[in-house]
Amino acid sequence: MNTAATATTATTATTAAAATTAAAAGRSYPRTIDCNGTAVHIDVLRAGDEAALLAFAQALPAHDLLFTYRDISQPRVIKAWIREAVERQRMPSLLARLGGDVIGCTSLIHDDFSWSPHVGELRVVVGAEARGLGLGRQLIQESFAQALALGLEKLVAQMTTDQRSAIAMFESMGFRAEALLAGHVRDREGGKHDVVMLSHNVAEVAARLSAYGVGE
Ligand SMILES: CC(C)(COP(=O)(O)OP(=O)(O)OC[C@H]1O[C@@H](n2cnc3c(N)ncnc32)[C@H](O)[C@@H]1OP(=O)(O)O)[C@@H](O)C(=O)NCCC(=O)NCCS
Numbered sequence: 088m089n090t091a092a093t094a095t096t097a098t099t100a101t102t103a104a105a106a107t108t109a110a111a112a113g114r115s116y117p118r119t120i121d122c123n124g125t126a127v128h129i130d131v132l133r134a135g136d137e138a139a140l141l142a143f144a145q146a147l148p149a150h151d152l153l154f155t156y157r158d159i160s161q162p163r164v165i166k167a168w169i170r171e172a173v174e175r176q177r178m179p180s181l182l183a184r185l186g187g188d189v190i191g192c193t194s195l196i197h198d199d200f201s202w203s204p205h206v207g208e209l210r211v212v213v214g215a216e217a218r219g220l221g222l223g224r225q226l227i228q229e230s231f232a233q234a235l236a237l238g239l240e241k242l243v244a245q246m247t248t249d250q251r252s253a254i255a256m257f258e259s260m261g262f263r264a265e266a267l268l269a270g271h272v273r274d275r276e277g278g279k280h281d282v283v284m285l286s287h288n289v290a291e292v293a294a295r296l297s298a299y300g301v302g303e
């Protein structure tokens with residue numbers, strides 16, 4: 088196959104993959120959401136988003152990255168993320184953009200071949216200048232809908248214990264502290280930080296929605 092044909096095939100596959108992810112979530116992407124009067128563009132992560140996502144991650148304070156398992160300000164980590172989310176369809180991820188710039192993102196990590204195929208880990212981060220507009224809450228709701236569509240039964244989210252606003256937000260959405268991992272992450276200067284793991288029983292929500300006839 089020539090280069091142009093390969094590129095066309097790759098683009099078609101990427102578009103189809105994005106559509107599949109959106110369909111699986113039961114919501115359509117791309118779409119625009121209202122964040123306190125600001126129109127924010129939400130879409131599934133695509134192959135062409137690598138540079139914008141890396142620029143976003145590199146502009147975040149390093150401390151805000153400690154909740155991610157790997158350092159997303161590293162180009163190779165972003166590449167691996169895109170491979171998992173776009174090519175392998177194993178990590179539903181969303182990007183929020185304002186005027187073309189990425190201002191927030193989510194990802195839902197789950198592994199059908201692990202001993203916890205029913206569990207998903209939700210990750211969300213919003214850029215410092217876009218916080219307090221309600222974007223974080225809406226991104227979690229989107230990710231939550233993706234988890235429901237995938238049939239996940241339990242969601243977890245982890246963050247350093249000093250991320251008070253993140254903990255307050257997750258708790259207001261029904262997550263509860265389940266574990267405290269002492270000195271679990273190490274920052275670039277070598278300082279260790281405690282991590283709290285919050286969890287949510289998604290299956291219970293799905294059962295409640297079904298009892299009310301929602302989503303049938
Ligand atoms: C957590 C995070 C995504 C929230 O993003 P955001 O866009 O600012 O959140 P929202 O504007 O939707 O606010 C969500 C709620 O938190 C509340 N909140 C915001 N800042 C707060 C603070 N400092 N203290 C207490 N509550 C706070 C808001 O009042 C809002 O509640 P409301 O909807 O009832 O008014 C963002 O702070 C972040 O990226 N933090 C660093 C990364 C992180 O720790 N992520 C979590 C790991 S999964």
